[in-house]
Every structure is written in structure tokens, then in C-alpha cells.
Amino acid sequence: MEENFEILDTANKESVGSAATSLESSIKWGDSFLIMYSITDRSRFESVSHLKRIIDLVKQTLGIPTVIVVNKCDMENGRVVRTGEGKALASDLRCSFFELSVAECSVAVEVAVEKLVREVRLEYQRHLLAMDKQSRMLQMRHALSLKHPAARF
Numbered sequence: 001m002e003e004n005f006e007i008l009d010t011a012n013k014e015s016v017g018s019a020a021t022s023l024e025s026s027i028k029w030g031d032s033f034l035i036m037y038s039i040t041d042r043s044r045f046e047s048v049s050h051l052k053r054i055i056d057l058v059k060q061t062l063g064i065p066t067v068i069v070v071n072k073c074d075m076e077n078g079r080v081v082r083t084g085e086g087k088a089l090a091s092d093l094r095c096s097f098f099e100l101s102v103a104e105c106s107v108a109v110e111v112a113v114e115k116l117v118r119e120v121r122l123e124y125q126r127h128l129l130a131m132d133k134q135s136r137m138l139q140m141r142h143a144l145s146l147k148h149p150a151a152r153f
């Protein structure tokens with residue numbers, strides 16, 4: 001089966017005011033999310049929960065594949081967000097968590113993206129199973145209603 005992935009970078013789209021509409025339409029478009037902040041930027045870290053809440057609201061589910069990627073771990077001197085804080089947040093939000101340096105390790109970036117892709121595949125399989133179950137139930141109901149026309153199901 002062929003799979004195509006498109007990536008939309010929502011950089012600089014804020015979640016307030018008129019930019020929020022644009023952010024929401026980007027979220028509607030996505031099937032999975034990679035939320036990124038840097039160890040040197042506390043305000044971005046603090047905006048992650050809000051962003052995840054918007055994603056959950058727009059997508060109307062808590063099960064949307066999302067990974068949190070924390071960048072610039074090579075800049076230990078400028079660190080203002082501890083690894084433990086990021087991990088705790090990711091665990092609260094039920095997201096996978098990766099701390100890495102885009103500048104120093106492209107393999108780590110691949111690992112994070114592969115994890116997201118695996119989660120999307122799993123979610124898609126769950127969706128197919130649920131659809132299959134629903135269609136078998138409908139067929140069963142239909143067969144029963146033919147057998148017992150007076151019965152209500």
C-alpha cells in the first residue's frame with residue numbers, strides 16, 4: 001500500500017485573535033501533530049498544553065497522534081526548561097516525548113518522525129477495525145430484521 005505524507009509547518013501561527021482561525025484550519029487539515037519547543041524558550045514550553053487543548057477540541061478526540069519534540073539540547077548553557085518538566089508534560093498530555101538537537105543529530109529527528117508515522121498507522125488500523133465492526137453490526141441487524149420483521153433492534 002502506498003502512503004503519502006504531507007507536512008505543514010504552522011510556525012508563527014499564534015492561538016489568539018484572527019491567527020487562531022488560521023491555526024485551527026491547519027489543525028483540521030492534519031491527521032497527526034508534532035509539537036516543538038526549544039529548551040531555551042520557556043514561553044513556547046508553556047504554550048504546549050494550550051496548543052494540545054486546541055488540537056483535541058478541533059479534532060474532537062483525545063486520541064490524535066501527537067509527539068512533543070524538544071529541540072536545541074546542544075545548548076545546555078541556555079537551558080530554561082528541564083527534561084523532567086517536558087517528560088511530565090508529555091505524559092500528562094499522553095504524547096510521545098523526544099529531546100534532541102536538530103543541528104547535531106538528524107537520526108534523532110528521523111526517530112521522532114518515524115514514531116509519529118507508526119502512531120498514525122496504528123490509528124488508521126483502529127479506525128478501519130471500528131468501521132468493519134460497525135458494518136458487520138449493521139449487516140447483522142438487517143439480517144435479523146428480515147428474519148423477524150416485527151422485532152425492533
Ligand SMILES: Nc1nc2c(ncn2[C@@H]2O[C@H](COP(=O)(O)OP(=O)(O)OP(=O)(O)O)[C@@H](O)[C@H]2O)c(=O)[nH]1
Pocket residue numbers: 011012071072073074075100101102103104
Ligand atoms: N544550537 C542549535 N541551534 C538551532 C537548532 N535548531 C535550530 N537552531 C537555530 O535556531 C534558529 C531558528 O531556527 P529555524 O529553523 O529558523 O526555526 P523555526 O522553525 O523558524 O523556529 P520558530 O521561529 O520558533 O518557528 C536558527 O538560527 C537555527 O540555526 C539546534 O538544534 N541547535
